[in-house]
Amino acid sequence: MSRTRILALVGVLVVWAAVSYGNRMLGVMAPALLPTPGEVATVFAETVRDGSLPRHVATSLARVAVGFGLAAVAALALGLLAAMCVPVRLMVEPIIEFVRPIPPLAFLPMFLVWFGLGEGSKVAFIGYTTFFPMFVAIAAAVLRVDVTLLRAAASLGAGHLDLIRRVILPAALPGIIVALRLGFALALFVIVGAEFMGADAGLGHLIMEGRTFFVPAQIVMGALVLGLLGSIVNALLLATERRLFRWREAGATS
Amino acid sequence: MFLSSVPEMMEWGLRGASRSRRDALRWRLASLAVFLALWSVAGGLVELTKPFNPLFLPAPWVVIGALLELARKGQLWVHVAATLERVAVGFSAGAVLALALGLLAGQVRAVRNVVEPVVELLRPIPPLAMLPLFIVWVGIGEGSKVGFITYATFFPMFVTTVHGVAQIDGRLLRAAQSLGARPRHLFFRVILPAALPDVLTGLRLGVALSFFVIVISEFVGAENGLGYLINDGRNFFLVPQMLGAALLLGLLGYAGNGLVRVLERRVLRWQHPR
Amino acid sequence: MKIRVRGLSRTFVAQGRETPALLDVDLEVAAHEFVCLLGPSGCGKSTLLNIVAGFLRPTAGEVRVDERPVTGPGADRGVVFQEYVLFPWLTVVGNVEFGLRLKGAPAAERRGIVARYLELVGLAAHAEKYPVQLSGGMKQRVAIARALANSPEIILMDEPFGALDAQTREVLQDELGRIQRVEHKTVLFVTHSIREAVYLADRVIVMTSAPGRIKQVFTIKLPEVRDRFAPEFTHYESEITRVVKEEVAKVHE
Numbered sequence: 001m002s003r004t005r006i007l008a009l010v011g012v013l014v015v016w017a018a019v020s021y022g023n024r025m026l027g028v029m030a031p032a033l034l035p036t037p038g039e040v041a042t043v044f045a046e047t048v049r050d051g052s053l054p055r056h057v058a059t060s061l062a063r064v065a066v067g068f069g070l071a072a073v074a075a076l077a078l079g080l081l082a083a084m085c086v087p088v089r090l091m092v093e094p095i096i097e098f099v100r101p102i103p104p105l106a107f108l109p110m111f112l113v114w115f116g117l118g119e120g121s122k123v124a125f126i127g128y129t130t131f132f133p134m135f136v137a138i139a140a141a142v143l144r145v146d147v148t149l150l151r152a153a154a155s156l157g158a159g160h161l162d163l164i165r166r167v168i169l170p171a172a173l174p175g176i177i178v179a180l181r182l183g184f185a186l187a188l189f190v191i192v193g194a195e196f197m198g199a200d201a202g203l204g205h206l207i208m209e210g211r212t213f214f215v216p217a218q219i220v221m222g223a224l225v226l227g228l229l230g231s232i233v234n235a236l237l238l239a240t241e242r243r244l245f246r247w248r249e250a251g252a253t254s
Numbered sequence: 255m256f257l258s259s260v261p262e263m264m265e266w267g268l269r270g271a272s273r274s275r276r277d278a279l280r281w282r283l284a285s286l287a288v289f290l291a292l293w294s295v296a297g298g299l300v301e302l303t304k305p306f307n308p309l310f311l312p313a314p315w316v317v318i319g320a321l322l323e324l325a326r327k328g329q330l331w332v333h334v335a336a337t338l339e340r341v342a343v344g345f346s347a348g349a350v351l352a353l354a355l356g357l358l359a360g361q362v363r364a365v366r367n368v369v370e371p372v373v374e375l376l377r378p379i380p381p382l383a384m385l386p387l388f389i390v391w392v393g394i395g396e397g398s399k400v401g402f403i404t405y406a407t408f409f410p411m412f413v414t415t416v417h418g419v420a421q422i423d424g425r426l427l428r429a430a431q432s433l434g435a436r437p438r439h440l441f442f443r444v445i446l447p448a449a450l451p452d453v454l455t456g457l458r459l460g461v462a463l464s465f466f467v468i469v470i471s472e473f474v475g476a477e478n479g480l481g482y483l484i485n486d487g488r489n490f491f492l493v494p495q496m497l498g499a500a501l502l503l504g505l506l507g508y509a510g511n512g513l514v515r516v517l518e519r520r521v522l523r524w525q526h527p528r
Numbered sequence: 529m530k531i532r533v534r535g536l537s538r539t540f541v542a543q544g545r546e547t548p549a550l551l552d553v554d555l556e557v558a559a560h561e562f563v564c565l566l567g568p569s570g571c572g573k574s575t576l577l578n579i580v581a582g583f584l585r586p587t588a589g590e591v592r593v594d595e596r597p598v599t600g601p602g603a604d605r606g607v608v609f610q611e612y613v614l615f616p617w618l619t620v621v622g623n624v625e626f627g628l629r630l631k632g633a634p635a636a637e638r639r640g641i642v643a644r645y646l647e648l649v650g651l652a653a654h655a656e657k658y659p660v661q662l663s664g665g666m667k668q669r670v671a672i673a674r675a676l677a678n679s680p681e682i683i684l685m686d687e688p689f690g691a692l693d694a695q696t697r698e699v700l701q702d703e704l705g706r707i708q709r710v711e712h713k714t715v716l717f718v719t720h721s722i723r724e725a726v727y728l729a730d731r732v733i734v735m736t737s738a739p740g741r742i743k744q745v746f747t748i749k750l751p752e753v754r755d756r757f758a759p760e761f762t763h764y765e766s767e768i769t770r771v772v773k774e775e776v777a778k779v780h781e
Contacts, residue, residue, distance in 0.1 A: 008371025033391055094292065097285035100267045101511075102504035105469045106481070109488045110496050114310060133263045136271070185260050193382040193470040197485070204383075208474075211386035219387045227379035234378070428583050429613045433627035433678050434603030443626075447617040524617045524658045 013037060035217035040224070043217045053206070057225065060191055060202040063119065067126025068187045072180055075131055079138030079176075084164075089139070096132055104129035105193050117198045122191070129190050134183040141175025142168060174245050181237045188230050203229075261410040265462035268511035290314055312494040317501065320494035324483075334502065336478040337468060340396065341510070344403025345464045349457060351404065352411035356453075359412075360419025361445070373412060381406035381463075385471055394475040399468075406467050407460040414459065418452025419445060451522055458514045465507035480506075530682065530714045531557040531580060535589035538575050548739035549575045552589070555733065555742065559681070562708060562715045564729035566722065566768070568776045572740025573718045574686055580716060581607050581684050593682065603627060606675035608685040612667040614659040620646070620670050621655045627678030645673040648707060665696040672704070676711060685717045689724070701727055709752060722772060726764045727754055734771050737778045744771050 020036040023029055047053035082089040108125055115121035145168055153167045195204025203222050210218030270282065297313020300306070312320075324330040359366040384405060388398040422445060430444045472481025480499045487496035533555035540547045550572040557563050565573040578584040580591050582601035591598040593605065601607075614623050624645060625638045633641075646652045649669040659667055668688055675683055689697040701724055708715065708728075719725055725732045732746040746768055750760060 005371075005374070009375060012371050012375050093281075094285040094289035097270070097282055098289040100270065101508040102500050103264075103267075103466045103469055103507065105466065106484055106500040106503050108469075109473070109485045110493065110500070113488055113491060113493060113496070133266065136266070140271075182260060182263055186263055189260055189380045189382065192380050193385075193467075196382075196385075196470065196474055207383055207386050211390050214390065216387060216390050219383075219390065223379045223383035223387070226383050227376075230380070231378045423613070425609055425611065425613045426615065428581075428601065429607065429609065429615075430626070431583075431601035432581060432603070432605060432607040432680075432684075433674070434630045439630055443630075444615070447615070450617070522617075524619075525660065527658045527661055 032214065033216055035220050039217040040221045043215070043221045044225075047206075047218075047221070053225070056201055056203050056206045057229070060195065060204065061229075063122045063194075063202065064126055064184070064187045064191050067123040068130050068184055070123070071127040071129075071131040071134060072183060074127075075134035075138050075179070075183070076176070079135050080142055080164075080168075082135070083139045083142035084168075092135070096136060100132060104190060108194055108197070112198045122194055122199065122202075125194055126187050126191060130183040130187050133186065134179050137179035137182070138172075138176050141179060142172045144175060145171040174241070177237075177241050177244070181234070181241070184237070185230065185234060188226070188233070192226060259410070261459040261463050264466045265459050265511065268462050268465070268507050269458070269515070309491055309493050312497060317494045317498045320492070321498040321502070324495070324498075333478050333480050333483050333499070334506070336476075336482075337472065337480045337503070338506065340399050340403060340471075340479065341464045341468050341506075344400040344468075345407055345460055347400070348404040348407035348464075349411055349460060352408050352456065352460070353415055353453065356412045356415025356456075357419060357445070357449070360416045360449070361441075366416070369412075370416075373409060377409050377413075381409075381467060382470055385474065389475060399471040399476065402471050403464050403468060407463050410459040410463060411453075411456040414452045414456030415449065418449035418456075421452070422448045451525070454514065454518045454521065458511060458518070461510045461514055462507065465503065465510065469503065529556045530559040530561070530594065531555070531716065532592040532595070533576075533580070533589070534592075536576065536579065536586050536591065537588040538572070538579060538584065539587045550579075550586075551739035551741050553740065553742060557714060557716060559714050560712045562717065562728055562730045564725035564732045565716065565718045565735060566720075566725050566732055566772065567735035567740065567743075568737050568772065568778075569720075570738045570740075571735040571775065572738060573735055576735075576740065577684050577686050577716060577718050581605055603631075603678055604680050605682045605684055606678055606680035608668070608671050608675050608683065608688045610687040610690045612659075612664070612671045612691075614667055614670055614674075616659050619656050619658055620651060620662070623659070623670055624674045624677050626674060641677050642673075645677045648676070648710070649673045649703065663696075664692050665700060668692065668700060669703070672707070676707070676713075680713070682714045682716070685715065687718050687720060690720065697724075704728060705753070722765055722768050723756065726750075726761060726768065727756060732764075732768060734768060734775070737775045743775060 017037050020034045023034045024031050024036070044053070047056075078088070078092065082092055104125070107128065111121045111125040111128070115124050149167055149171055150163055153163055158166065191202070192204040192207065195202035196208045199205045203226050207219050207222035207226075210216060210220075210222060270278070293314050297308075297311065297316070300311050301308045301313060308316075321330065324333075355365075355369055359369050381402070385398075385402050388402045388405070392398040392401055426444055426448060427440055430440055435443065468479075469481040469484065472479040473485040476482045480503045483499040484496045487493065487499070533553055536550055536553040536555075537548070538550040540549055549570075553572075553576060555576075565576060567573050575584065579586050580593075580598065582598050582605065598605075615626065618626065621642055624642045625633075628638045628641060642655075643652070646655055649672055651666060651669055651673065654662065654666065659670070662670065668691075671688070689700050692700065705728060717725075717728060726748060729748055732748060734743045734746070735741065736743045746764065748764060750758075750764070755761060
């Protein structure tokens with residue numbers, strides 16, 4: 001993290017502390033409504049100690065991982081297929097066209113009806129939410145591969161399978177990884193909302209609990225943990241991306 | 255499709271793939287027609303063969319029937335209006351805030367140094383996580399829903415506005431100054447027009463985000479709205495109602511996005527004249 | 529004296545290192561004179577122009593226009609940039625009348641002035657087009673019309689034809705010469721091209737390589753309408769080329 005970033009974070013922390021402790025002293029708002037950093041840290045420590053935080057984090061992550069994983073595999077397979085095979089594209093297109101403007105969260109209650117209140121509904125919901133954007137993005141990445149690359153390979157004697165393995169996949173890989181990274185971010189975005197209702201575990205549930213039992217510090221803590229989680233995963237994925245694709249900087253064709 | 259953020263993914267949902275305008279409409283209508291046909295066939299089969307309770311996968315006519323029933327009872331409009339109002343107010347407030355702060359931060363280093371750290375800290379946190387906080391602060395009523403939409407839409411619109419100002423070619427400002435422009439001229443006649451493309455993109459993202467998150471806030475503690483309709487349907491397995499409301503939501507989002515894009519085409523005529 | 533430059537110096541500081549771009553430059557430009565600044569890359573000619581335009585502050589020395597010190601950019605010194613710098617959201621008319629709108633000139637007056645200058649640069653037929661629809665040469669003509677329409681007494685041009693191909697360049701040089709014969713502005717013109725300088729200027733000021741100083745001043749005694757192939761023209765060209773080559777050699781040392 002850059003120095004300015006750290007300074008900024010410290011600055012925000014200072015302001016937060018000043019405002020919340022100041023509020024304690026001056027009594028502008030009910031003290032419970034403006035949790036201090038200390039209170040948030042306390043809730044964090046407590047939930048870590050009694051094991052509930054790790055459990056909730058693990059639950060959320062598991063749901064995201066499985067849902068996203070399934071969707072990613074499907075999106076990859078179908079995306080590649082659709083990009084290379086027009087009939088498949090024509091078949092999937094109508095479904096996408098119909099479904100895409102509808103906010104995925106609008107289907108959440110339906111998933112609860114269809115799959116009940118258990119893990120299945122959350123996983124299916126995450127899978128549904130992330131599949132379509134990833135599918136379209138992956139198909140687009142494959143379609144974006146420079147045709148001249150394919151021609152060059154063909155004139156060097158590449159057959160169909162070679163073209164896929166040695167040209168299309170490597171060339172489309174950066175775009176595919178970006179699609180996956182964003183799909184994961186979308187999953188994290190949505191899981192909180194999905195865990196507000198019909199769940200008794202997970203970070204979303206933990207945050208909602210903060211509201212039910214009027215412990216705003218718990219909400220803030222949950223939100224911060226979520227943000228941290230998202231940042232870490234994103235940073236990891238970005239780093240992997242950069243490592244894998246050093247060649248992209250040096251004169252990519254797309 | 256060149257996406258680089260989650261809000262852009264949401265906006266893609268409303269906008270769809272980029273195609274030439276003439277083709278786009280025809281393709282979309284054809285796709286929708288095909289889907290409706292397939293859905294009708296599937297729905298019809300389910301009703302006939304009943305592999306499971308047809309209520310779980312209602313055919314299109316059942317869904318439309320449910321909507322019409324609600325419309326006849328005069329309830330549909332109440333819910334649609336409630337949702338639209340929340341989105342409109344929340345989005346507008348978010349836009350005004352984001353534009354004002356964004357334009358300021360884009361030009362005044364000091365403001366930027368203060369606001370950006372806060373934004374960067376809050377941005378990784380899914381806005382949905384903050385909804386309960388809004389409810390705790392403002393109560394379960396309209397205020398928390400609208401405030402939440404404002405909060406959620408602020409970030410992408412702020413970021414794009416700052417970027418819009420930051421990317422302005424400094425020479426445009428110099429050229430204007432050599433033609434006699436004073437600071438207020440520079441702001442209204444150079445900075446605003448030059449930042450407008452990015453600002454409008456931000457607005458599009460904000461609209462998409464608004465529709466994306468409004469449902470959740472209407473699931474949790476609302477007594478009207480399309481989200482409420484969807485969640486309420488759970489109680490009596492009114493899946494047609496749930497699907498219908500979801501469809502309407504999609505339609506509204508699509509219309510909202512369309513409106514911004516029409517505005518964009520008008521205002522940004524200079525990018526693609528003729 | 530229209531423009532008076534005294535003891536002008538400008539040093540750039542980057543990462544703790546100081547780079548002197550201009551050192552102790554004295555210069556005078558008379559009213560209605562067309563003066564070219566010529567020199568190798570990095571000789572500070574653009575820096576000098578930017579200081580006269582008011583975009584940069586000198587580290588030492590001063591610039592006076594009509595005996596008043598220059599403190600910033602202003603409508604009295606019109607600028608034409610190498611990269612045109614048109615306002616992309618305005619039509620050709622919108623660009624040309626920009627300065628007039630700032631002054632609050634009434635619509636009828638603006639229309640007249642704009643029409644006159646569009647006629648002058650030969651773009652009357654493209655009045656309602658947007659910059660994105662124009663070629664490089666057309667864009668530069670709009671830039672010139674925009675600067676002229678504001679009626680500054682001084683026009684500063686920073687390699688205005690540098691981004692154009694050779695043919696368009698010569699055509700625009702012809703046009704500029706023609707325009708100057710009509711408008712009689714005071715012009716300070718920065719260029720790389722010796723040919724261009726001899727074609728357009730009353731005086732050519734050759735600058736040294738960094739840090740920039742005035743090496744030599746040539747007064748061009750040629751008729752108003754110049755023939756690029758006349759022996760006198762070629763003579764000036766070779767003289768100046770010789771002097772410039774000395775400085776170019778220093779840059780590449």
